[in-house]
Amino acid sequence: MDFQKELQEKVREVEEILGKYLPREEGFQKSLLEAMNYSFLAGGKRLRPLLMLECYRLFGGSGEIVEPFMAAQEMIHTYSLVHDDLPAMDNDLYRRGKKTTHAVYGEAMAILAGDGLLNFAFETACKAFSMGGLSDREAGRVGGALTILAKKAGIYGMIGGQAVDVEAEKRKLRLDGEKLLFIHEHKTAALIQSAMMIGAHLAGADEEAVRELEKAGYAIGIAFQIQDDILDVTSTLEELGKPVGSDERNDKLTYVSVYGLEKSKQDVERLSREALDILGNRRERNVFLEELVMSLITRRK
Amino acid sequence: MDFQKELQEKVREVEEILGKYLPREEGFQKSLLEAMNYSFLAGGKRLRPLLMLECYRLFGGSGEIVEPFMAAQEMIHTYSLVHDDLPAMDNDLYRRGKKTTHAVYGEAMAILAGDGLLNFAFETACKAFSMGGLSDREAGRVGGALTILAKKAGIYGMIGGQAVDVEAEKRKLRLDGEKLLFIHEHKTAALIQSAMMIGAHLAGADEEAVRELEKAGYAIGIAFQIQDDILDVTSTLEELGKPVGSDERNDKLTYVSVYGLEKSKQDVERLSREALDILGNRRERNVFLEELVMSLITRRK
Numbered sequence: 125m126d127f128q129k130e131l132q133e134k135v136r137e138v139e140e141i142l143g144k145y146l147p148r149e150e151g152f153q154k155s156l157l158e159a160m161n162y163s164f165l166a167g168g169k170r171l172r173p174l175l176m177l178e179c180y181r182l183f184g185g186s187g188e189i190v191e192p193f194m195a196a197q198e199m200i201h202t203y204s205l206v207h208d209d210l211p212a213m214d215n216d217l218y219r220r221g222k223k224t225t226h227a228v229y230g231e232a233m234a235i236l237a238g239d240g241l242l243n244f245a246f247e248t249a250c251k252a253f254s255m256g257g258l259s260d261r262e263a264g265r266v267g268g269a270l271t272i273l274a275k276k277a278g279i280y281g282m283i284g285g286q287a288v289d290v291e292a293e294k295r296k297l298r299l300d301g302e303k304l305l306f307i308h309e310h311k312t313a314a315l316i317q318s319a320m321m322i323g324a325h326l327a328g329a330d331e332e333a334v335r336e337l338e339k340a341g342y343a344i345g346i347a348f349q350i351q352d353d354i355l356d357v358t359s360t361l362e363e364l365g366k367p368v369g370s371d372e373r374n375d376k377l378t379y380v381s382v383y384g385l386e387k388s389k390q391d392v393e394r395l396s397r398e399a400l401d402i403l404g405n406r407r408e409r410n411v412f413l414e415e416l417v418m419s420l421i422t423r424r425k
Numbered sequence: 426m427d428f429q430k431e432l433q434e435k436v437r438e439v440e441e442i443l444g445k446y447l448p449r450e451e452g453f454q455k456s457l458l459e460a461m462n463y464s465f466l467a468g469g470k471r472l473r474p475l476l477m478l479e480c481y482r483l484f485g486g487s488g489e490i491v492e493p494f495m496a497a498q499e500m501i502h503t504y505s506l507v508h509d510d511l512p513a514m515d516n517d518l519y520r521r522g523k524k525t526t527h528a529v530y531g532e533a534m535a536i537l538a539g540d541g542l543l544n545f546a547f548e549t550a551c552k553a554f555s556m557g558g559l560s561d562r563e564a565g566r567v568g569g570a571l572t573i574l575a576k577k578a579g580i581y582g583m584i585g586g587q588a589v590d591v592e593a594e595k596r597k598l599r600l601d602g603e604k605l606l607f608i609h610e611h612k613t614a615a616l617i618q619s620a621m622m623i624g625a626h627l628a629g630a631d632e633e634a635v636r637e638l639e640k641a642g643y644a645i646g647i648a649f650q651i652q653d654d655i656l657d658v659t660s661t662l663e664e665l666g667k668p669v670g671s672d673e674r675n676d677k678l679t680y681v682s683v684y685g686l687e688k689s690k691q692d693v694e695r696l697s698r699e700a701l702d703i704l705g706n707r708r709e710r711n712v713f714l715e716e717l718v719m720s721l722i723t724r725r726k
Contacts, residue, residue, distance in 0.1 A: 152585070153581075153584075153586075153589050155588065156580060156584070156592075160580070203540075207540060210513075211513075212511075212513075212533045213536065230513075232513045232514050233588065233591065233592070235536065238540070239504075239508060239539070239540075240584045243578055243584060244580055247579050250571055253571075253572060267554040267564075270571065271551040271555075274544060274545075278544040279454060279461070279544065279545055280454075283454075283541045287457035287534065288454050288457075290534065291456055294533060
């Protein structure tokens with residue numbers, strides 16, 4: 125089947141799963157639940173839950189235990205955007221053409237909606253403990269998956285990267301290459317790693333295989349981010365949909381400005397190969413997953 | 426031993442346990458970790474971890490599995506204060522005589538420190554999965570304890586109560602008794618319930634006993650809050666340390682203004698009796714725990 129068509133169908137499947145885990149908008153705290161669902165349903169490629177599901181399948185997973193974790197992973201991604209858009213942070217009123225959560229519900233409710241999504245992510249993932257028909261072994265894996273989720277989303281993962289980025293922006297610090305890579309690794313790659321590792325772990329992959337996926341997730345996250353920086357320099361306004369060269373004008377340090385365009389392109393090439401080598405290095409293959417990874421890294425906009 | 430002296434010693438013991446689980450202030454994200462630790466160490470009675478530990482002991486618990494949960498519970502309490510103090514929320518520059526987190530570290534870092542504490546709470550609690558010397562049964566209980574933690578802290582627990590409170594304040598809504606009780610139950614009682622239930626569950630208490638502690642936690646939380654409202658009306662400035670009658674002047678609806686002073690006092694009486702009946706209704710007793718509960722409810726400031 126054509127990749128784009130398959131992608132559309134898979135995303136639809138993921139959306140259906142995610143929908144089952146959203147809170148019902150009722151009770152005294154209705155506004156809070158509305159603000160959470162508004163944020164969650166404001167679009168997005170559902171990349172992380174899709175990667176989780178496909179890695180779960182790559183290792184032979186076929187049950188429903190992955191579902192609450194898919195929802196949890198996307199809730200964490202969503203809360204990070206809600207808090208990132210706040211006036212005290214990036215102060216964005218629009219995201220993907222829609223009003224941001226604080227623009228619609230006010231700042232206080234947006235803070236609480238973000239907190240709610242983060243907490244509900246763990247509450248949702250915990251539902252896996254009480255799913256029917258789980259083997260003891262599967263039940264045991266839920267704890268491991270929770271540990272990965274918390275670690276990669278937290279102060280040694282995404283929040284850590286976010287904090288370094290925010291501090292550099294507020295203090296107008298000049299980043300060096302090492303710090304820039306730290307930010308990309310933690311802000312961008314950590315949740316991709318988490319999604320892939322949890323999928324594999326829940327399907328019963330051994331520790332070494334999970335560590336390999338951690339490396340693949342790192343390569344994909346960093347390559348994705350470098351490609352972003354490259355596109356900002358090379359593409360036309362029409363292709364990209366945002367002003368070209370905006371990073372440069374904003375005096376923002378990017379991978380391209382530190383290492384140059386040529387090395388940046390080579391690194392994307394090298395990192396993609398690393399990721400695809402890891403994914404293709406098994407008797408069973410998941411061709412869709414490999415195509416998905418390729419499409420992320422070699423995208424033109 | 427004298428209760429006050431015993432309390433001091435127990436709090437010191439709790440502080441020591443909590444200290445083991447704080448992040449080390451190092452790495453690129455050092456400022457974030459400093460802001461988190463500043464918030465965590467800015468005082469507080471450590472009531473929730475203390476209640477957890479004593480309920481754990483009431484049911485015969487004697488291991489270390491409760492420790493990461495004590496730290497997690499206090500991290501959640503702390504993050505809720507950090508976010509509550511933000512300019513968009515209560516806009517408080519001081520708490521317990523110390524500058525609030527955003528007053529010291531700025532608003533963006535305070536938002537991230539709150540997120541960090543909430544996420545790190547779950548990361549810390551997950552450490553119980555990999556503690557040495559756990560029996561399979563104990564390991565199994567960790568999942569249950571995580572579920573309680575997430576639920577009581579979340580959108581159907583503390584955050585839910587917080588959202589209703591914030592919305593009522595922002596929109597200057599007149600609360601009725603039912604909504605006021607919802608706020609107290611979720612904003613105040615939920616984390617007390619959580620602490621007590623987790624302590625019991627980790628020690629191996631059966632479901633019914635955990636449900637009883639949920640009731641006791643409810644009674645303690647609500648009685649504590651009503652006592653707060655009573656003190657605001659009846660005590661002198663010297664006793665309370667804050668302007669007397671400040672709730673009335675702020676036109677804030679309280680339990681006393683809805684139900685009157687007499688019924689409020691009777692309800693504190695009734696709720697305390699309920700809580701103490703539940704705690705004393707076992708062959709084994711924990712006299713210190715009962716005294717602690719009494720001291721919370723009958724306090725004069």
